Structures are given as structure tokens and as C-alpha cells.
Amino acid sequence: MNHRLFAKHLRDAGAILPTDKPSLKTLLEVTAGMNCGPEFVYAAQAGWTKNGKAYVRPDKVIGNTSSNIVGFRRSKPHDLRGMLKRNGSVESWKSSIAKPAQASSILMFTICTAFAPTLLKITGKNTFGFCLFGESRSGKTLATVVAGSVIGNGSVANLLDWNATDARLQEQLPEINDCLAPVDDLMSMKGSDRDKYARVKSLTYILALGAGTGRHSSYLPGAKDNWRTIVLSSNEVSIRDLAARSRSERNPGETVRFIDLPATFDGATDIFDRSDVEQKLSWEQWFKACEKNQGHVIESFLKMLIPRKPKVRGLIKNHIKIFVDSVQDESDGNLGRDIAGKFGLVYAAGELAIQFRLVPWKSVALHEAIKKCYFASRDLLPDEGVTFRAGKQALLSYLQNLPNKSEIDSDDNSSLDGFREVRPRNFRCLVKRERFNSIFVSDAQYRFLTNWLMASKRVTLAATSSGPTKIKEQHFWPDGERYRSVEIFWPRRSPR
Numbered sequence: 001m002n003h004r005l006f007a008k009h010l011r012d013a014g015a016i017l018p019t020d021k022p023s024l025k026t027l028l029e030v031t032a033g034m035n036c037g038p039e040f041v042y043a044a045q046a047g048w049t050k051n052g053k054a055y056v057r058p059d060k061v062i063g064n065t066s067s068n069i070v071g072f073r074r075s076k077p078h079d080l081r082g083m084l085k086r087n088g089s090v091e092s093w094k095s096s097i098a099k100p101a102q103a104s105s106i107l108m109f110t111i112c113t114a115f116a117p118t119l120l121k122i123t124g125k126n127t128f129g130f131c132l133f134g135e136s137r138s139g140k141t142l143a144t145v146v147a148g149s150v151i152g153n154g155s156v157a158n159l160l161d162w163n164a165t166d167a168r169l170q171e172q173l174p175e176i177n178d179c180l181a182p183v184d185d186l187m188s189m190k191g192s193d194r195d196k197y198a199r200v201k202s203l204t205y206i207l208a209l210g211a212g213t214g215r216h217s218s219y220l221p222g223a224k225d226n227w228r229t230i231v232l233s234s235n236e237v238s239i240r241d242l243a244a245r246s247r248s249e250r251n252p253g254e255t256v257r258f259i260d261l262p263a264t265f266d267g268a269t270d271i272f273d274r275s276d277v278e279q280k281l282s283w284e285q286w287f288k289a290c291e292k293n294q295g296h297v298i299e300s301f302l303k304m305l306i307p308r309k310p311k312v313r314g315l316i317k318n319h320i321k322i323f324v325d326s327v328q329d330e331s332d333g334n335l336g337r338d339i340a341g342k343f344g345l346v347y348a349a350g351e352l353a354i355q356f357r358l359v360p361w362k363s364v365a366l367h368e369a370i371k372k373c374y375f376a377s378r379d380l381l382p383d384e385g386v387t388f389r390a391g392k393q394a395l396l397s398y399l400q401n402l403p404n405k406s407e408i409d410s411d412d413n414s415s416l417d418g419f420r421e422v423r424p425r426n427f428r429c430l431v432k433r434e435r436f437n438s439i440f441v442s443d444a445q446y447r448f449l450t451n452w453l454m455a456s457k458r459v460t461l462a463a464t465s466s467g468p469t470k471i472k473e474q475h476f477w478p479d480g481e482r483y484r485s486v487e488i489f490w491p492r493r494s495p496r
Helices: 003-013 021-033 090-098 105-123 140-151 168-177 193-209 239-245 281-290 296-327 335-354 363-378 386-398 433-438 443-455
Strands: 040-043 054-057 062-063 068-072 128-133 179-182 230-233 258-262 418-422 424-434 475-476 480-493
Touching: 054 068, 054 296, 054 443, 062 068, 062 296, 068 443, 090 140, 090 230, 105 128, 105 140, 105 179, 105 230, 105 296, 105 335, 105 363, 128 140, 128 193, 128 239, 140 179, 140 230, 168 179, 168 258, 193 258, 239 258, 258 296, 258 363, 296 335, 296 363, 335 363, 386 424, 386 443, 386 480, 424 433, 433 480, 443 475
Parallel strands: 040 068, 128 230, 128 258, 179 230
Antiparallel strands: 054 062, 418 424, 424 480, 475 480
């Protein structure tokens, strides 16, 4: 019997399997001889597969996988927010976006930030984020969209939205696992500054957790809701200032999970700070370029990264170390050291993009751009090193502006706060105790600086036979009187 007629016979008879042995034998033989097509499956989430040999995009897989993965199902397929697109080509992206981006340290930084999430699993790092802040029309949103063009979020309409509920955000995050999470301006949030800061703080810890809320076992068995990502967003004020406006203070753990980064440098009004590099595009042209050229370059990056993974892991760690060593200060506390490693990861991603010839940049220019961004962020941290450096600079500035001994009235120094005297190797400065104390903005800053002055022997100490070392506080002044004051010696190699 022809197998088609046989199948029709079964349908007509309403049978599942024939009861007589000859017909059953025929059915089994026909079934065994059929050519079945391959079975295609959706991955539970985006990003690296478990063995790290393949990377799942929405509609394709880059690399080798034993199963026929065709991408993953978006939770809301027609939602523009978070939708990834492909337009243009790698070469057109390089010429229209990466090349003119060299005029801006921030644009170079955000482009590297878009490559960096693919390295999180390789380096064992967890989710964190950056918040660009600056005045309106300074280019913050453009910087986010330029980063989005790397992965396929090259328009404002496709950026994720802070107005999404926590549940919706946790639903979207697995869809951008191991990928950049570019989010629209924080100002789009509803409510007062206090409400916005409370939401930002809550979301910071949700993002850093890397896993969604636990659910009942009946909820989509086998589904995953884990993520690793780097968040990139913006606001008109820093999150630190947003917290201050709501009479709160960011805690240390929060500051290194969602890092404030100024969008402009050196008094500039926009993100284009590298005046030695010509930048010809208008704002409108920039946004059009991102819309027309997006989504391809990250796939090229992954195609070159995957076969090199066994060797590239050591290379990435070396790039991170080089960057951290170049910016680390001995006075840095744990927070400064923490974010140095995160900026180092962004730097490493940029170095790989240069090596893969995906950006037309020089390593020296990349290093300077990322370093500039790091220092700007580090100086906003509630870090011991930041407090110390600010106090040291305040003290030095004050000492530099003291009158010279030859310029003061030697008959009456009662109303004088201090003076300095030039010596062959240093400046000898005398500052009245109350004025010295007022230089520092906090007790912590005063404590750090006085300990450093004593340890480095830049201040005259009181002779004691027992007990803790103290600063000597009684000194003769040019008028012959003894005033309660501090005697400081500052090397002449310091500016002026």
C-alpha cells in the first residue's frame, strides 16, 4: 500500500495504530524511511551558552552549539523598548560612528562599554552600571544611543525605559544577558527626587543581584531569569546629588554598583572634549548615523572573540592590570580600587576592538580617554583616597597663597593667619591652629591629612617621653610672640 494512501486510510478509520500485523509492519517501515527535518529550539535567555562556545542573539547563534538554537523568544515581541536591529554594515559603522567618536572621551568610553558585557563571564565579574550626568543638550542621550548602535539599540525609541515596572524589567534583563543594557534618561521616572532616588537605589540592587524573583514551580518550568549586564543610563544630576536632594546619602556598595560619571570635562558644554580631533557631525546627523548603522559590529566582535577565548582570557586580565596600575594611587581606598577594575574591563574591551580592527583608534588615545573618565568618577566616590586627595589639594592651595615672610609686618602678627618662608629645599609655613583646622571640610579629611603630615615628617612634632605623637603647637613668630600654630615644611618641587 502507498504510504500516503495508508495514512489516509488511518485518518478515515480514526485509528492511531493499525491492529493487524501486516498494516502495523508497513506503517513502521514507512515511518522509519521518512527523512525528518532538524529540530530547532529557542534558548531560555540571551548571551553565552553554558559551555561558553556560543553566544545567543535574538534571532541567531554565533559560535558552535550541539543543539539547533535559533535565538530566544522575547517576552513581548512587538515592544520597541529593548528591540535589537541590524542596519548598515561594520565598515559603515566604523566610518560614520567610530571614527568621529574619537573627538569625545565619553563616546569612546560608551562604545567600549557596549563591548565589555561580553567579557563579564570570561572574567568572572558581575553586573554594574554607569550613570552619565550633565546639563541638558550636553550629549548624554547621544552617548547612550552611540553605545546602543554597537548592539542594535541605535535609536532613543529602542532604549530600555526606567518607567517599566520592576517585574517588567526583570522580565527584560535575561533578554540582554551578557549584553549592554542602554536605558533612557532617569528624568523620565515619575515622582519627586526622593521617589526617583528610592527607585534608583532599589533597581541598583536588583540589577546587581543578577537573578529575578523566585517563582512557583508551575511558572514556565525550565525557564531562566538570570543576567549579567552593564547598565548605561543618564541624568541631569549625579545620583549622589539626587540622593542629597532627597536628604539621603549613597552607601558605598551602591556607589560602585551604579557609578556616577560626568558627561563633560574641563568646563566644556558638551561631550566633545578632544579638541585635537575634528568632529563634523551635527546632533541630528549623529542620531541618523546610529539609526542607519547598528547591530552588526557586536556580532563581528563575538565571531573574532569566540575562537580566541582560550588565549584571550589572559590578554583581558593583562589589559585590566595595565590600566589599574596606571591609575592606582597608594591613597586609594577599597571603592577606588573597585571601580578601577571596572573601568579596566571597559579599557580591555576597547583594546580587543582595536585588535579586531573594529574601531580605527590608537591604544594611547583609548587609554587617555578611559583614564580621564575613571578619574572623574573616582573623585565623586565616598572613598578615603578621594577625601585625602581633596584635603591635600586644599592644604597645598592655602599654603601657596600665604604671604612671604618678607612681606608681613614683623611688629605685630596677632591678626595674621600665616606666612611662608622660602628655604633651599622647601617652604617653611606657619599657620595658626584655628585657621589650619578650618582648611578641611570634615573631621575625616582633617584626620587623614594630619596623620599623613606626621608620618611624612612634613610637620614639626612635639617632644614627648611617652604617649601618642602630637603636632607641636607653640611657635615663635616674627613679632617675637608665641602663637598656637602649626609648622609645615613643603618640598619646593611642588607647584609654586
